[in-house]
Amino acid sequence: DQQVKQNSPSLSVQEGRISILNCDYTNSMFDYFLWYKKYPAEGPTFLISISSIKDKNEDGRFTVFLNKSAKHLSLHIVPSQPGDSAVYFCAASALREGGSEKLVFGKGTKLTVNP
Amino acid sequence: GAGVSQSPRYKVAKRGQDVALRCDPISGHVSLFWYQQALGQGPEFLTYFQNEAQLDKSGLPSDRFFAERPEGSVSTLKIQRTQQEDSAVYLCASSPDGYAAFFGQGTRLTVV
Known part of the structure; x- marks a missing residue:
C-alpha cells in the first residue's frame, strides 16, 4: 500500500520551459512534505x-504547491x-511527539x- | 568532509555472509536515519537514532538487520546471513532537527 505516489515515472521538457512534477498521498496524518533530487550514484x-x-x-526557480483537500502536491521548476x-x-512525514519524523518516499520521477 | 560519508561505496557479499555498513554523519547532527532503496523504488525507512538512542526500528525487515550508534556519532548497519533480497542501496541521512535533510552517497550492496 503506497502512501506516497508519483504516477509519472518520467517527464521530458525543453530547456527554458516549466517542469511540473506531481505527487499524491493517502495518509491524512502527513503534515510535512519534501522534494529531493537525485543524480546517478549520488x-x-x-530541494524544498x-x-x-x-x-x-x-x-528561486523551485516552487512547491500543496492542496491538502486533494492530498496532492506539485513541484514547479x-x-x-x-x-x-x-x-x-x-x-x-507525520510529526509525532517524541518520535522520529521518518520520511515516506514516492518511487520518483525521472526528469x-x-x- | 562536510557531508554525510558512507563506506564502503560498493559491497559484494556471498549469500550467508555478514556485512557491516558505516555512516559518518555531519558533525553535531543529533538525528540519524537509515534507508534502503531497491532498484526503481524510493528509499524506505529502516531505523532512526537520536544521539545514541535507537528510537525507531520499525522498518528493519528482519532480525538479521541490526543498527547501532554507540557514541551518538558514527553508526553501523549490520546485516547477518545476507540473502539476495538484501541487495539494495543503503542510504544514511543525518539532520540537526529530525528531518532526513542530508543524505550520504549510499552503499550499494550486491548479494551473490
Whole structure:
C-alpha cells in the first residue's frame, strides 16, 4: 500500500520551459512534505519543503504547491535547465511527539530537460 | 568532509555472509536515519537514532538487520546471513532537527 505516489515515472521538457512534477498521498496524518533530487550514484539532495499550514513555498526557480483537500502536491521548476535532469522524489512525514519524523518516499520521477 | 560519508561505496557479499555498513554523519547532527532503496523504488525507512538512542526500528525487515550508534556519532548497519533480497542501496541521512535533510552517497550492496 503506497502512501506516497508519483504516477509519472518520467517527464521530458525543453530547456527554458516549466517542469511540473506531481505527487499524491493517502495518509491524512502527513503534515510535512519534501522534494529531493537525485543524480546517478549520488544520494538524494534536499530541494524544498512545505508544511501543511502553507499551500505554497518558493525558493528561486523551485516552487512547491500543496492542496491538502486533494492530498496532492506539485513541484514547479521554471525555467528548466539541463542541469535539472535527475530523478525527483516526493517525500512526506507525520510529526509525532517524541518520535522520529521518518520520511515516506514516492518511487520518483525521472526528469529530462532537453537543450 | 562536510557531508554525510558512507563506506564502503560498493559491497559484494556471498549469500550467508555478514556485512557491516558505516555512516559518518555531519558533525553535531543529533538525528540519524537509515534507508534502503531497491532498484526503481524510493528509499524506505529502516531505523532512526537520536544521539545514541535507537528510537525507531520499525522498518528493519528482519532480525538479521541490526543498527547501532554507540557514541551518538558514527553508526553501523549490520546485516547477518545476507540473502539476495538484501541487495539494495543503503542510504544514511543525518539532520540537526529530525528531518532526513542530508543524505550520504549510499552503499550499494550486491548479494551473490
